[in-house]
Structure formats: C-alpha cells, structure tokens
Amino acid sequence: MASSTTSAGASHRSRLRLIVIQTLVFSLLATLGARLYYLQVIAGERYQGKAASQSVREIVVQPQRGLIVDAMGRPLVTNRLTWVVSVDRTLIGKMSSADRAELLARTSDAIDVPVEEIAGKLLLCGDDGAVAGECWNGSPYQPVPVAQDVKEAAALRILEQPEDFPGVVVDRQSVRQYPAPYGINAAHVLGYLSPITKDELESAEDSGDSSVNGASVVGRAGVEKEYDEWLRGQPGYDQVAVDSKGRVREDVSGLEAQPGDTLVTSIDAKVQSVVEEQLAKMIATQRQTRDPVTKRNFEADSGAAVVMEARTGRIVAIASQPTYDPSVWVGGITDKQLKRLYSEAAGTPLLARSFQGQFAPGSTWKPFMTVGALTHGYAPSTTLPCSSAVQIGNRAFHNHESAAYGQITFARALEVSCNTFFFQVGMHFWQTLGSDPDDARAKDPLVEQAEKFGFGERTGVDLPGEASGRVADRRWKRKYYESMKDYYCGIAKKPQDTGPKGTSDFVYKFAREFCVEGWKYKITDAANFAIGQGDTIVTPLQLARGYAAISNGGTLWEPRVGKAIVSPDGKVIRQIEPKKERRLKIPASVLTYLDEALQGVALRGTMNWKLQGFPLDKVKIRAKTGSAEVYGKQSTGWVASYTKDYVVVMMMSQGGTGSGSTGDGIRAIWEALYGVDGDQVDPGKAAIPGVTPPAQLPTFGDDGSILPPARAKGSDQ
Numbered sequence: 001m002a003s004s005t006t007s008a009g010a011s012h013r014s015r016l017r018l019i020v021i022q023t024l025v026f027s028l029l030a031t032l033g034a035r036l037y038y039l040q041v042i043a044g045e046r047y048q049g050k051a052a053s054q055s056v057r058e059i060v061v062q063p064q065r066g067l068i069v070d071a072m073g074r075p076l077v078t079n080r081l082t083w084v085v086s087v088d089r090t091l092i093g094k095m096s097s098a099d100r101a102e103l104l105a106r107t108s109d110a111i112d113v114p115v116e117e118i119a120g121k122l123l124l125c126g127d128d129g130a131v132a133g134e135c136w137n138g139s140p141y142q143p144v145p146v147a148q149d150v151k152e153a154a155a156l157r158i159l160e161q162p163e164d165f166p167g168v169v170v171d172r173q174s175v176r177q178y179p180a181p182y183g184i185n186a187a188h189v190l191g192y193l194s195p196i197t198k199d200e201l202e203s204a205e206d207s208g209d210s211s212v213n214g215a216s217v218v219g220r221a222g223v224e225k226e227y228d229e230w231l232r233g234q235p236g237y238d239q240v241a242v243d244s245k246g247r248v249r250e251d252v253s254g255l256e257a258q259p260g261d262t263l264v265t266s267i268d269a270k271v272q273s274v275v276e277e278q279l280a281k282m283i284a285t286q287r288q289t290r291d292p293v294t295k296r297n298f299e300a301d302s303g304a305a306v307v308m309e310a311r312t313g314r315i316v317a318i319a320s321q322p323t324y325d326p327s328v329w330v331g332g333i334t335d336k337q338l339k340r341l342y343s344e345a346a347g348t349p350l351l352a353r354s355f356q357g358q359f360a361p362g363s364t365w366k367p368f369m370t371v372g373a374l375t376h377g378y379a380p381s382t383t384l385p386c387s388s389a390v391q392i393g394n395r396a397f398h399n400h401e402s403a404a405y406g407q408i409t410f411a412r413a414l415e416v417s418c419n420t421f422f423f424q425v426g427m428h429f430w431q432t433l434g435s436d437p438d439d440a441r442a443k444d445p446l447v448e449q450a451e452k453f454g455f456g457e458r459t460g461v462d463l464p465g466e467a468s469g470r471v472a473d474r475r476w477k478r479k480y481y482e483s484m485k486d487y488y489c490g491i492a493k494k495p496q497d498t499g500p501k502g503t504s505d506f507v508y509k510f511a512r513e514f515c516v517e518g519w520k521y522k523i524t525d526a527a528n529f530a531i532g533q534g535d536t537i538v539t540p541l542q543l544a545r546g547y548a549a550i551s552n553g554g555t556l557w558e559p560r561v562g563k564a565i566v567s568p569d570g571k572v573i574r575q576i577e578p579k580k581e582r583r584l585k586i587p588a589s590v591l592t593y594l595d596e597a598l599q600g601v602a603l604r605g606t607m608n609w610k611l612q613g614f615p616l617d618k619v620k621i622r623a624k625t626g627s628a629e630v631y632g633k634q635s636t637g638w639v640a641s642y643t644k645d646y647v648v649v650m651m652m653s654q655g656g657t658g659s660g661s662t663g664d665g666i667r668a669i670w671e672a673l674y675g676v677d678g679d680q681v682d683p684g685k686a687a688i689p690g691v692t693p694p695a696q697l698p699t700f701g702d703d704g705s706i707l708p709p710a711r712a713k714g715s716d717q
Contacts, residue, residue: 060142060213063233064174066260068190068223070181070269071316071563072689073698073706077190077224080177082331083155083170085111086143089122089136091167107168110154111147118146125198137198138214143169145215148331175330182273188320188352189267189463189561191222192329211235220329221350223263223561226462230565230574233260261573264564264697266314270687271307274672275317278665279305279650283321285664286655291634298634299654300661304353306544307669308647309693312578313548313557315461316646316693318541320354322347355459355466358537359651362626362658363400363417364640365450365532367594368546370410372449373425374590383407384425386418392524397423400627411597415605417625419531426530430523437520440474446530447473452584453546453556455538460558460581469542472535474521480535481519489515506631532628543640544649550594551622551642554584563697570700598622598642607639610663618681619643619674620717623666625658637661643717645692646673674717 068077087107092100108115117134122144125135136144150170158165176193196204196216204212211234212218218232219225236257286300307317328337341350351357374380386405389396399420405412413421426446434442450456456471470476491511528534541559549556558579565574599622601607607623614621626638634654639662641648648669655661670676675685683691689708696709 060139060215061236061238061254061257062173062215063235063257064259065176065193065233066231066568067262068231069262069264069698069706070267070272071265071694071698072268072270072708073264073700074181074269075179075706076181076184076186076265076267076269078177078179079174081172082148082175083150083152084145084173085147085150085155085158086145086169086171087118087122088143088167088169089140092122103166103168107146107158107165110157110165111150112154113147121146132197136214137195137201142215143167145173148173148175176327177330178327181269184269184272185276185323185326186267186272186319187222187323187326188354189222189265189315189318190326191224191226192220192326193217193224194220194329194333221352221465222463223265225464227263227562227565231260231263234258259568261568262566262700263562264566265561266309266316266563266693267318267561268316268688268693271669271672272317272319274669274687275305275307276319276323278668279303279319279321282650282662282665283652283655286652286661289656291656294634298656298661300652301654302347302353302357303650303652303655303662304357304540305650305662305665305669306354306540306647307673308544308548308559310548310551310642310645310647313545313559314563314578314693315559315561316688318354318561320352320357322349324349352463352465353540353653355461355463355539355541357653358467358469358539359636359653360534360536360628360630361532361538361543362628362636362638363419363532364543364624364626364638364658365536365538366414366417366422366530366626367550367598367624368450368453368455369422369425369446369530370414370594370597371453371586371590372446374410374593375449375586376429376445378410378425380410380589380593383409384413384421386413386416386421388420390420390423390527392423392427392527393522395524397524397527411593411600414594414597414624415600417606422530423527426526426528427523430526434474434521435523437517437522440478440519440521442474442521444473444526446526447471450536453549454581455536455542455546459539459541459545460579461541462560462562462576466541467539469538470536472525472529472537476535477521477525478519481514485515485518488518532626540649540651543638544647547624547640547642547649548647549584550591550598551644551647553588553591554586556581556584566697566700570702572697595622598624601625602641607641607659607663607666610659610667613679614667614670615676615679615681618717619670619676621670625663627657630654639663639666641666641670645717648673 064079067075069075092103104115104118108118120131120134121136123130123135124140125132125137155170158168158170194217196212196218201212201214211232213235219228224231234257236255238254283300283303286298289298291298303321305319308315324341340346342348386399386408388402388404389398399418405416405418408418408421429444429446434444436442450471456469458466458468488511491508492515525534529536545557545559558581560576560578562576564572564576567573599620602611602616602621602623606625620643621641623639623641628636630636635656636651636653637655637658637660638651639658648666650662650665652661672687674691675682677685694709698709699707
C-alpha cells in the first residue's frame, strides 16, 4: 500500500511539473508571437524604415565654384576635373586592425601616397594626434578625401577592383585652374583657397549658412576671399544605398548642387601681362646695375605697379614682386611651400606690395604738398631759392645730388624735384603755426592736405588685408613715443658693449635721443615731411588713388577690382559700381596749375630722359619721379604718372632713383595702353580696344561662351 501511494504521489508531481512547463512554453510562445506581430504588423513600417536608413548614406556633392573673368571676358580662374580618392571612415572602423592596415597599405600603393599621410587625413579634427590642416573637418559619416589629382590608371584600378578596396571611393571633383591669358600671374589679386576651419564651420552653422560644410574650401586672399559668398555656390546631397561592405547598390535620392556665380573684374589681362612683364624686367635690370652710392649692384628686392582708371577708381592691372604660383594651393600646400611664401629670404612672396606694402613716397609726395601750400598762402607766382643745401639746426639738408637752380616756382620745383625748395615750405608752416615741438595739436596745412587725399587710411579697395599707410604728424609721433619709450630707453640705459649682439652705433645714438625727446615734432620733421621722407609711408595703391584725384578734378574713389556678379545662366545679378569716397575742395585753378606742372616733368623734367621720342603731344602724360632714402638700404624708386584716362604707378624697393629704376617700365606700359609705335599712336594696337576701358560687361551665352563687350571709344588725354 505504501509503495502504491508513493508511486501515485510521484506521478501527480510529474504531471504538475509538465503542466507548469507547458504553461511557461505557451506563455513564452504567446509573448514572442505578440512581439513579432507588433514588430512586423503594428510597427513594421517604422522599423523597416529604420533598417533601410542604416544602409543609406548621405554624400555631400560640392558645388562648382564660380569663374573669375577679366573686363573683356577672358577667364582668369576656372575649374578642372580631377580624380579624387576618398576613404569611408565608418566602414574601415568596423574592420579588424590587421584588415584595416592591409587596406590602407593597398590604397597607399595604388595612389602613391604614404600610409601615414592617409591615416593623418582620416583623423577627425579634435582627435588625439590630429594635425590642423591635415585632419578631417567634415562629417564623420562622409568619405574623407585622401588624395587629389590621382592618375587615371590608379583611379580605374580601384574602380575595377572594388572587392580589393572596400570603403575606398573614387570620383571626379572640381578644383581651381588658372588659364593665365597672355601669361599673367595675378596671384595677389586673385587670391587662393584652403579648407574651411572648425571655427568657421561652427559659425556658419550657428548663422544657418548652408553654403559650406566640413569639406568646403573657402577664399583666403584676393577676390577669392572678398567675393567668396558669391563664388562658392550651394552644395548638393546624394543619398545612396550601400551594402555591408560600403559598396553603392543604388541611388535613393539627391539634391543637385548649385554652381557659384561668375565674378567679372575690371582687370584687363592684356594690360596685366604688360605690367607684370615690365615690373619683373625692371627689377632684373636693376639687379645688374651698379649703385653709384653704395658701389655695389642694386638689391632691387621687391616692387609693385598699379594701373587705375582715373575717372572711376577701377583697377585695370595690379602687380607685385616677388610673386608666387597660385596653383600651389590647389589640392593642399606642403609645409615647405608654405614656409617659402612667408620666408623673408625669399622676399615674402605672399605679401602683396601693391596694397599691403608700405614705403616712404619720396618726391612723389610733393604734388600733394604743392596743393597744401597753394591753398594756404602761397601763390603760383611764388618763387623760392633752390639751393644745393639748407641749414636746419646743426645739419645741412641737401638737394638731390646737390644741384642748385636759383629762384624757381612750384612748377619748376616739381620739374627738377628740388628738395630744398620744399624744405622751406615745410619749415615755413612749422615756424608760423607750430614752432613749439611739444605741441601735438598745432595745425599743419601740409599734414591736413595729405589726409584729405586719403593718406594714412585704407583706400577701401575690395581686396582683403590692405595696409593703411601712415601720416607721421605730431600726434603720431607722440603716440609712437608712448608705445616705444620703454624699449628704446632700455637700450639707452645699458652700456653699449652689453647690448644685443649686432646693435649698431646708430641704434644706440638714436635710442638715447629718442628716450630724451622722442615725442618732439621738430623743424627737421616738418622739412622731411614736405619731401616724403621721415616716418610717413604709403602703399602704391594709395599713391595711385591720390594721383587719380588730381587727374579727375578732385574726386577720391574707393578702388574696385570687382565689376559685376553674373549668375550661372548668364544673368547680371549685381553691378559693383565705383564708390566716391569724397570730393576734395580744391580750387580748379590749383589743379590746373598742378596738372600743367606735372606735364612739364614729362616734357622737360626728371622723367623726360625716359620719354625721348614719345609722342607727348598726342598722349599727354603727367608724371612725378621720386627717390626715398631708407636707413641701411638703397633708395626706393618711384614714378607716378597719369593722363585723363589712366594712372600708372610703379615703385621698386632698393632700386635707386625713380626714373632710373622704373622709368622704362612706365613708358612701356603707356605705349601698350595707347598703342604707341615710335612717335605714332595707333589705337588699333592699344592693349585695350578703343583705348579706354569698356563701359559694358562681357556677354554670357547660354552655351557657356563669353563674348567681349563692345569696343570703347577714345578720349581726350
């Protein structure tokens, strides 16, 4: 009985366990079924979308940057297609270390780029070991470009063997190209591009600017920077379906990129080529010429030239030396190349001397001083002695080469560039209006006139990085003393033999004098100011603008390179009109007198020896030469010249006298502008058709063609 009872109890417990297990199984199956029903039926569409989205990648399509053309429609900057190899960071991040290393090595071998360089480009900016300018600043989910200008054979190899290069993308992209019509360089006016920075990208995102992304390049100098927002275009986006290896299966959707607008400039490539050629030629010539003062060849270390429309302030040509190849920035610049652009030993090629270089103007300053004198007490009939020297304090200030011309007028003083004549003018105003050297508020008509002509301030040209120059008046001298007194007084207080190595006796003497009375505006400062010497400095562009105001009757323009913005379909969407900064209140009689005096410089003055045989009766050039002395260096040479159409300025640092260093180049530019052949003028041979700049814009055809504007007519010179 006991055994039977025990057996029945065990059987009952077994059935209970089975029931419990069955219940649990059925419960689990019911739960699983319900979950599957929910996932597949109720939420199926949503999860299907999520699954699909995981296999869809969004690829940014960079827009084609807008063209830059000259006034006649000649392309200055265009685009070309290049093979670009990119690597998908997301996909290779899923690989094992060994597979990833093997892929990068295989890619390196195919495109001939070191593995270390590829790996560096794949790092996100902000990651440990990332190098600014090399790391990836874009989306971490977008393929990262690791090589541009890849040879077609290498690109095709990767395209034809995708199984060997999982995650490696090859496509053709647009990069900048420089057609160089007439062989021009124009690097400083065109500018260059470089990748957008993290701060710039964040700023754009904060402001809602969708025209840039992490893979964008932006303008860094010249008109590329000034008109970047017009040139850059609008990026597009492609959504593509990819498999587990990152290979594209199909296009899902896309938003087409919008190309940038075209910038029409006032630059004329034909004139630009002449200006660049002559500037380089003059520098090369002077480097082979003996300096009679230092008894060695001229250094001729740099120079600049500007051609401007006198009536509008538009820039027709602008050049600087040394220069560089603008294409060096395309595809990324090497450290070695970048160091050279900033190297003083190489002449700092990145510096645009034409509007960023600052130099003492020398005697090209005297016409502005003449206006100041003739509107403040002096008359055209006034005569002053042009002696070989003037005694100022305990020092004799000499005329150029100690020449003497007797009693002469302002006109004759400009013709022969008499320093001692203008010394007396400067001293006169100092003695009558401000003989107290401590008075920083004393008036000076010469200083006031220089400032009215725009010196000491930026011209407002549409080129970034412009220098302001300096009018070294009493207030400037006081401020300069306050900022530098500790430095120079520190030198003055030290025994001379304990100072910095290489410090000259002159520096010690200057430091002692500066420490004691460096704020004083002495009569010698006023005398030097009147002849464009001392601490006053100008840019070549400032000087050209000042002479344009003399030519056009007193209008001071803000110089312009940009002329119009044209949409990709050829419609003019913005005219960039010249802007008048101010109208100078100068009596017409004074401007007429000055105009005739400067014409005398070309006919019989310091520029005449360079214009022998030139048809000055047909092309009435007005000119002023200048030689500025710089301590420890050879003279800076200038020639500023104009007609009623154009202003032409050329200068050379450490090049000697103005006409001697740049006179031949100035003549060659005028010959090109007006079609001068010997003593005849043939407008058909002029660099600009019709002699004067075109009033109309080029015509942009629907097929992408660009036709030059209608011919312009000549004018009174």
